Amino acid sequence: MSRERLVVIGGDAAGMSAASQARRRRGPDELEIVAFERGRATSYSACGIPYWIGGAVASEAELIARTPEQHRANGIDVRMCTEVVAIDLAARTVTSRGPEGEAVDGWDALVYATGSVPMRPSAPGFDAPGVHGVQVLDDGVDLIRELDSGRVQRVVVVGGGYIGLELAEACRVRGLDVTVVDRSPTPIGTFDPDVGRFLADAVTALGIRLVLGVGATEVETGPDGRAVAVHTEDGQRLPADLVVLGLGVRPNVQLAVAAGIPLGPSGGIAVDTRMRTQVDGVWAAGDCVESVHRLSGQRLVVALGTHANKQGRVAGINLGGGYATFPGVIGTAITKVCDLEVARTGLSEAEAEAAGYRFVTAHVDSTTRAGYFPGATAIRVKLLAEKRSGRLLGAQIVGREGSAKRIDTLAACIWNEMSVDEVLGLDLSYAPPFSPVWDPVLIAARKAFEAVEADVRADDRA
């Protein structure tokens, strides 16, 4: 049996998970693995970059889970600072450019794991010097260099999603004047506004200025061509020594499109449950692929390290001759602004409506520990339950230390299509240092169940 070659494009979470899993199942005699990475690092935590900028993480090195040398020791030929510039599906080759010039390499199997790129509006000035997207490690290096230069006092963050807020906090922690502009009425628009309001308060309490409900229309540049201000739809001019893009990311599919690897309706690479693209022998994983939402049935792109790792693992197991599938997502997400924790899973009100569900909502304000126990802090749990069936459709949590990770319990409930009445029966842990005798999750389920019943009675009367 002749040795096959697997080529991996992208040396971060998805690509290197795929390479590592394939290697575990097929030795170097059987499978050659070549991975191309255009940057200087492999297997790093992009999610950790804002904390590095803010100083909570001391150095770039801490963000790297596995170095090129470690991968090489594992029998994976990693080509650093080498960008794949073309894929030829017919010839089964990739063309790359790196320190040693241009090269063409053949493959029997290909993993496309190019990740995502920050959204950058096409409006004037968004490509000017002084406008920073933060996606790869080198973006972090660039941003830190600017912030360390002493020239920057005023930062405008365009976009108040997860990354936008994390970067805004990082800049604020450095003592800068920070303004966040976002179209949504409250930050992180994927939270319902009643939950987002708490986020707005926490951001404001940190001394960050919020400009909400309006989009940014333009980045004004100075005589040297550098960004000097952001203009908004309602005519505000927000002076800025530095502009940070926090508008989210889009799948990095340029190379795939050029090669003819089909995308799905969301704009991510279309893959099946085993992470196969529609081209024989070509696999894809991570931020560049689209996933299925288990509740809405919708195809969507979710850029998150945890999915990238899992999808890479699935691709690698299958490539190695095993069998594994990626079962889809339910929109779980979590973050922290200052000491405020927020998390969500399932569908928000707007998403549930868009998916055609009819539902009731309930929320409770409780405490993270027994009310009398030292360190108990406020927690709010909001639930969406389907009308009549009571099926749990979504959950959002906001609170201080010890609040948000409770979302995982609700994610497991949604995953299993439990009704809120069933959730109420769960045997969850209780001791005074950990929760009230009714855990906030259970109180919320009880209230949602009562809301479902009240809705049935209202229907009957109607």
Place this chain on the structure above:
Amino acid sequence: MSRERLVVIGGDAAGMSAASQARRRRGPDELEIVAFERGRATSYSACGIPYWIGGAVASEAELIARTPEQHRANGIDVRMCTEVVAIDLAARTVTSRGPEGEAVDGWDALVYATGSVPMRPSAPGFDAPGVHGVQVLDDGVDLIRELDSGRVQRVVVVGGGYIGLELAEACRVRGLDVTVVDRSPTPIGTFDPDVGRFLADAVTALGIRLVLGVGATEVETGPDGRAVAVHTEDGQRLPADLVVLGLGVRPNVQLAVAAGIPLGPSGGIAVDTRMRTQVDGVWAAGDCVESVHRLSGQRLVVALGTHANKQGRVAGINLGGGYATFPGVIGTAITKVCDLEVARTGLSEAEAEAAGYRFVTAHVDSTTRAGYFPGATAIRVKLLAEKRSGRLLGAQIVGREGSAKRIDTLAACIWNEMSVDEVLGLDLSYAPPFSPVWDPVLIAARKAFEAVEADVRADDRA
């Protein structure tokens, strides 16, 4: 329609939850509710008593969720310091003794919610002055009075379960010499010894002496009849100014047995899923009833405030003309020793064996946050998965701040009979301040899945 009377025996979690739910559904014109409580308080947190003794909770009042006056304002006739001494099932009456002497009251429905009593060995000296069980608020008052007296320097806790350890820590926090004696090889014998070892280390680090693997045979008393030492099976004599019982509790069923209300095989009152006893019109809830374990099918008594509240709610809804059921338990429990958090759900190795399961185990050592994130601490997750099917049978977690509440996610997985492979697919929350990119729960599931697969291959070779 003539007004009916509901009599509730026991004014804590189960009894008053039942009374409150029944009252919500049936007004005072329809249903009279009389609750008898032998103590001075209603609806208090017995689980909070150790923290009150240790000083983390400032006063008794903080442990009381709802006072007699609050219940009375809700239309419940609470008779305090009044003990029911007999139940006549044929005549449908209870005989009580209280401040105003003996009385006989009729009932149409009865809720038996007498809770539990501390296990007290029948061996010599265990009933001597200076030997304290801690179950009701007045026990806390008595113990605090003794500890405040200045006469106590050496405390021996007999039994190293949840309550035993919590009380041992409370005494240690007060600066006393504390020894814990327990028959198990490690504290809290319902944890597997490999997890219990961490508990033993934490207890020892607190300066508490552990005498493990031996039972206490006798309490030696001094000339005044007071406890002066505890003797163990292996001949040790442990001097004690005070002995605390931490052997767990047994259901308080004396009154029920005398009246002829049937018990189940576990010694708790036999109830159906709606919390009805085998006597028409008589209901029971809380620490005195037996529950069904959803994994082993076994009937057992679990004394825990959270179950008591839920069971009381179920009884009260049914009594009020509604419909609710208690779906059983899966053995979830949690506690904290010093800063070590431990939790379990499902079956331990010994319990799984006893139930006839064959299983594999896996454990992982990970961190509560991304490894590079400030405040990340060590966490160990151990899983039991059924042979072949991979069904998750049990989980144990040990770690520092932010570890143990993750047990709820695994409890939800066990409740839904998920296999570890399915658990691995869950969309759990991820951000660096909250977990590594693979949450420890997921890494554990991955390792357990690999163990299941390895076991299949081993079988095939055999």
